[in-house]
Amino acid sequence: MPETETDPSALSSALETLAAAPRLLVALDFDGTLAPFADDPAQVGALPGSWAAVLTLQRARDTEVVLVSGRPLEGLARVSHAPEGMALVGSHGVEWRVDGHDEAALSDDERARVDRVGTALDEVGDRFPGVVVEHKPAGHGLHTRRVSAEVAAEANAAASRAAHDADPDVLERGGKDIVEFAVRHVTKGDAIDRLRELRGADAVFFAGDDVTDEDAFRVLRDGDVGVKVGEGDTLAAHRVADPAALTDVLKQLARARFAR
Ligand SMILES: [Mg+2]
The missing domain is CATH 3.40.50.1000 (HAD superfamily/HAD-like)
Structure with a gap:
């Protein structure tokens, strides 16, 4: 570097x-x-x-x-x-x-993948109060700004599993208090x-x-x-x-x- x-x-x-x-x-x-x-x-x-x-x-x-x-x-x-x-x-x-x-x-196929991942993440969001799922046109963000680091780590792990179950090719990237799941590289x-x-x-x-x-x-x-x-x-x-x-x-x- x-x-x-x-x-x-x-x-x-x-x-x-x-x-x-x-x-x-x-x-x-x-x-x-x-x-x-x-x-x-x-x-x-x-x-x-x-x-x-x-x-x-x-x-x-x-x-x-x-x-x-x-x-x-x-x-x-x-x-x-x-x-x-x-x-x-x-x-x-x-x-x-x-x-x-x-x-x-996005193509129709990509849009369908976005929808599948979104549904899976919503279920994770429901299990973690304070964690917010943001739906975007090409993917979704899991926001953990309002929860403790421990809860964030647990929610991120659950979200990662759920998203990959819904779409094995989903792209995951971490940011500040957010993990994003997208279908386009x-x-x-x-x-x-x-x-x-x-x-x-x-x-x-x-x-x-x-x-x-x-x-x-x-x-x-x-x-x-x-x-x-x-x-x-x-x-x-x-x-x-x-x-x-x-x-x-x-x-x-x-x-x-x-x-x-
Ligand atoms: Mg920025």
Whole structure:
């Protein structure tokens, strides 16, 4: 694993270089990155300073902002208040809204698998008060934010068994207080690769806070800038402490991009 740089001056100079790219793609995770966590996922919002910088970047010449989230597309559009025209990628890369077109995701067979897994997880959720099953278009999340670590571990194990019984090919991935069960092998890294190509971007900025964001950091290249938000192992070259610290990073990038 490469060294992760926590020295702000290294990040600052990487941003100045990045801002000179002819075509720049700014890809951002939402929860825990632009928006601090809240107990009710419907009540979160981007930090005002970060969001102002995002809108500034979106208006800058040859610059595109895209939100890349594990949330379903509709929910991402709602909580982010993204303006029309801002590209959105939901469900970890399964759902896309680009150039005003929604690309839905699944075949009939995949949809049937999602339903089977959802039914199995609901039965697990009923057995563990405080554990919440969130149904998404391409899979489901088992949220354990409101229960003890012991109960979470027990619920996760039960959910894993139930989901695999319902669909032996189900994909399982862990995040912060959530385990997700999906039927499509798509990651945020695939989304970044595709967006880079689609927009002919010369350089990419990506920031994220969670385990699933590592798939995106993994596909970054020389000249790109990846910023991990918060603690935990990461492939990102840079790290900031929390969403509030990311605000300064986005402001600097927006300023430098406009000044070029
Ligand atoms: Mg996140």
